[in-house]
Amino acid sequence: MSTAEILGNREYKYGWVTDIESETIPRGLSEDTVRLISAKKDEPEWMLEFRLKAYRNWLTMKEPRKWPNIEYPEVDFQDMIYYSAPKQKATKASLDEVDPELLRTFEKLGIPLSEQKQLAGVAVDAVFDSVSVATTYKEKLRKVGVIFCSFSEAVREHPEIVRKYLGSVVPTNDNFYAALNSAVFSDGSFCFIPKGVRCPMELSTYFRINNSESGQFERTLIVAEESAYVSYLEGCTAPKFDRNQLHAAVVELVALDDAEIKYSTVQNWYAGDEDGKGGIYNFVTKRGKCAGRNSKISWTQVETGSAITWKYPSCILLGDNSIGEFYSVALTNHAQEADTGTKMIHLGKNTRSTIVSKGIAAGRANNSYRGLVKIMPKAENARNYTQCDSMLIGSNCSANTFPYIEVMNNTSRVEHEASTSKISEEQLFYLMQRGISQEDAVSLIINGFCKDVFLQLPMEFAVEATRLLGLKLEGAVG
Amino acid sequence: MLEIRNLHASVDGNEILKGINLTINKGEVHAIMGPNGSGKSTLAKVLAGHPSYEVTGGEVLYYGKNLLDMSPDERAREGVFMAFQYPVEVPGVSNAQFLRLAYNEKQKHLGQEELDPLEFKDLLKEKAALVEMDASFMTRSVNEGFSGGEKKRNEILQMAVLDPKLSVLDETDSGLDIDALRIVAGGVNKLHDPEKAVIVVTHYQRLLNYIVPDFVHVLSAGRIVKEGGKELALELEERGYDWLKNGANKHTAAPVAS
Ligand SMILES: Nc1ncnc2c1ncn2[C@@H]1O[C@H](COP(=O)(O)OP(=O)(O)O)[C@@H](O)[C@H]1O
Numbered sequence: 001m002s003t004a005e006i007l008g009n010r011e012y013k014y015g016w017v018t019d020i021e022s023e024t025i026p027r028g029l030s031e032d033t034v035r036l037i038s039a040k041k042d043e044p045e046w047m048l049e050f051r052l053k054a055y056r057n058w059l060t061m062k063e064p065r066k067w068p069n070i071e072y073p074e075v076d077f078q079d080m081i082y083y084s085a086p087k088q089k090a091t092k093a094s095l096d097e098v099d100p101e102l103l104r105t106f107e108k109l110g111i112p113l114s115e116q117k118q119l120a121g122v123a124v125d126a127v128f129d130s131v132s133v134a135t136t137y138k139e140k141l142r143k144v145g146v147i148f149c150s151f152s153e154a155v156r157e158h159p160e161i162v163r164k165y166l167g168s169v170v171p172t173n174d175n176f177y178a179a180l181n182s183a184v185f186s187d188g189s190f191c192f193i194p195k196g197v198r199c200p201m202e203l204s205t206y207f208r209i210n211n212s213e214s215g216q217f218e219r220t221l222i223v224a225e226e227s228a229y230v231s232y233l234e235g236c237t238a239p240k241f242d243r244n245q246l247h248a249a250v251v252e253l254v255a256l257d258d259a260e261i262k263y264s265t266v267q268n269w270y271a272g273d274e275d276g277k278g279g280i281y282n283f284v285t286k287r288g289k290c291a292g293r294n295s296k297i298s299w300t301q302v303e304t305g306s307a308i309t310w311k312y313p314s315c316i317l318l319g320d321n322s323i324g325e326f327y328s329v330a331l332t333n334h335a336q337e338a339d340t341g342t343k344m345i346h347l348g349k350n351t352r353s354t355i356v357s358k359g360i361a362a363g364r365a366n367n368s369y370r371g372l373v374k375i376m377p378k379a380e381n382a383r384n385y386t387q388c389d390s391m392l393i394g395s396n397c398s399a400n401t402f403p404y405i406e407v408m409n410n411t412s413r414v415e416h417e418a419s420t421s422k423i424s425e426e427q428l429f430y431l432m433q434r435g436i437s438q439e440d441a442v443s444l445i446i447n448g449f450c451k452d453v454f455l456q457l458p459m460e461f462a463v464e465a466t467r468l469l470g471l472k473l474e475g476a477v478g
Numbered sequence: 479m480l481e482i483r484n485l486h487a488s489v490d491g492n493e494i495l496k497g498i499n500l501t502i503n504k505g506e507v508h509a510i511m512g513p514n515g516s517g518k519s520t521l522a523k524v525l526a527g528h529p530s531y532e533v534t535g536g537e538v539l540y541y542g543k544n545l546l547d548m549s550p551d552e553r554a555r556e557g558v559f560m561a562f563q564y565p566v567e568v569p570g571v572s573n574a575q576f577l578r579l580a581y582n583e584k585q586k587h588l589g590q591e592e593l594d595p596l597e598f599k600d601l602l603k604e605k606a607a608l609v610e611m612d613a614s615f616m617t618r619s620v621n622e623g624f625s626g627g628e629k630k631r632n633e634i635l636q637m638a639v640l641d642p643k644l645s646v647l648d649e650t651d652s653g654l655d656i657d658a659l660r661i662v663a664g665g666v667n668k669l670h671d672p673e674k675a676v677i678v679v680t681h682y683q684r685l686l687n688y689i690v691p692d693f694v695h696v697l698s699a700g701r702i703v704k705e706g707g708k709e710l711a712l713e714l715e716e717r718g719y720d721w722l723k724n725g726a727n728k729h730t731a732a733p734v735a736s
């Protein structure tokens with residue numbers, strides 16, 4: 001059996017649907033839809049204004065169709081449901097009030113939420129379709145001043161912080177999908193780490209899309225004040241549907257002087273079937289601002305799911321000596337398409353950025369790395385190192401790299417290395433000659449290829465990512 | 479243990495092995511010699527199950543079972559080991575990680591205890607001493623950046639860890655200086671016992687001073703053209719291969735393996 005066939009036979013384990021009664025609003029998008037969503041969430045006037053401004057911007061914008069190296073049918077934005085929430089009490093005093101069906105759903109996904117079973121050392125915000133259903137360890141975190149809650153709660157309870165930072169990194173008119181998100185976003189997570197606090201546990205959000213006709217538009221905001229540190233993880237899955245669903249998220253990170261934010265994603269949305277039917281359209285805007293001196297933002301992503309991935313987690317290196325990092329593994333198989341990479345915008349002096357991208361393409365998949373390194377005139381002594389490797393499995397897939405480099409300060413240094421390789425028959429034979437099955441051999445080679453990225457993930461996530469790549473190869477031989 | 483009968487094999491439609499017969503019993507050490515391009519590596523790879531080589535005739539029995547029916551990994555788990563002439567690099571995969579996976583696959587297959595990383599580290603340390611390999615090689619990626627000699631030593635380390643019944647060592651001496659040769663050969667000898675068999679593939683006699691064969695077979699253009707005892711290797715050293723190439727009388731020299 002060929003390697004491509006091995007990859008082809010994998011099972012998606014998260015493809016089931018939770019049977020739960022939902023409250024959904026009518027299909028379609030208009031100013032009324034935006035107002036309705038805002039009203040459902042009891043939002044203050046300024047929040048509604050933010051949404052409406054974004055909506056009006058969006059109306060004037062065009063879907064980015066030309067430059068990304070992806071192809072997909074017309075998306076009908078009027079044929080979509082913009083809000084879907086499981087029926088339950090809006091505010092929950094405790095986890096006991098969460099619908100047991102939802103608790104079971106997350107437990108099945110490996111994210112137990114109940115007090116007795118919660119994951120040790122990781123606080124979780126669980127988002128189901130358009131709403132956050134529970135957040136663990138909230139009180140414990142509050143004691144050290146860390147605010148970790150759903151975005152909706154943040155708007156209610158901490159409006160001054162949200163107002164200060166929302167849209168400060170990704171403006172409402174930044175791009176088509178960011179504008180759409182800004183108009184209709186429903187929920188997501190909010191993390192605030194006050195000055196001098198090192199967040200005592202990992203914070204994480206688990207996103208689950210359940211409704212076949214609703215998009216998910218989540219909004220995440222993470223602020224680390226002076227000398228604060230936080231490591232944040234994000235995971236996501238969705239059931240198998242024949243229809244495509246849209247996931248258009250916006251994530252904004254802000255790091256003040258000497259602060260550090262480490263943001264890790266393991267993305268395993270449903271990818272569609274072998275013929276490319278169904279799957280999530282993952283159009284995401286993620287950006288961090290190193291606003292303060294010596295601040296650091298590090299993105300690590302393992303992208304294995306989605307029919308289409310369009311995503312460029314970026315860093316604006318404004319503060320002097322600030323550091324931006326991007327470590328990425330993107331695996332595409334069958335008809336999956338990914339156009340992903342990063343932007344490193346160097347504004348401050350002595351700013352440094354590192355980009356390590358590993359693209360793996362199998363089946364008929366298309367995998368593109370697209371990255372911009374921009375050194376602005378005042379960025380004295382800025383440094384960038386980019387390493388961009390692709391691995392092809394089989395002969396029907398393709399990998400591309402589109403590096404854009406703009407240097408406006410001649411004291412800076414930019415290095416770029418790229419490679420393309422294949423899993424060779426000799427490598428496979430060598431491993432198999434030692435008694436390792438073909439499936440495990442492929443998995444071992446791919447994990448080896450991705451090692452530099454996996455090393456950046458927090459321990460539990462690294463295990464999960466390794467397992468996930470293994471899972472993609474499961475049930476193959478025999 | 480191993481019975482090769484009239485084995486024919488080809489690659490890309492070219493016949494390379496043209497009827498090989500060979501019987502190997504446990505406890506024996508066989509040397510396969512022959513000029514470059516005579517098919518020695520091909521024979522080794524066919525025994526190990528390399529997918530590029532097509533067996534076009536004959537059969538191979540291993541403990542009475544049809545070896546050619548088994549996948550390469552099954553053969554390995556059943557105790558067939560091949561030390562590669564050109565060991566392959568596997569970037570990002572540590573030697574220890576790779577070897578533990580291989581070791582545990584075999585243990586699982588035999589219904590024996592698998593080892594966790596710490597237990598395996600101890601085992602690896604003990605085996606590495608056998609080929610005088612430094613512990614630092616265990617955390618490095620498989621063969622990546624290893625010198626030619628280090629790669630060969632690493633092959634024998636793998637043999638030591640996997641404890642095969644039948645080992646086929648393809649040109650394990652090439653690229654080794656004399657000290658390394660002595661160490662590697664010493665390792666192979668220490669691993670040998672009456673229950674196991676070794677096939678040493680080489681085109682120099684040098685290695686056979688250290689790993690002394692019971693039988694020597696000379697391969698030329700895909701056929702075994704001469705067989706004998708260890709003294710045949712010395713004769714080849716003196717006379718070269720040319721005198722054997724055309725229609726040499728196969729059965730002149732003494733004991734034939736049976
Ligand atoms: N994969 C291959 N593709 C084409 N020809 C091959 C291949 N492998 C071996 N050969 C040919 O088969 C013959 C025997 O090769 P080999 O078994 O490597 O010889 P030896 O190990 O005795 O030097 C040579 O002529 C070689 O060119």
Ligand SMILES: [Mg+2]
Pocket residue numbers: 518519520563648649
């Ligand atoms: Mg050879």
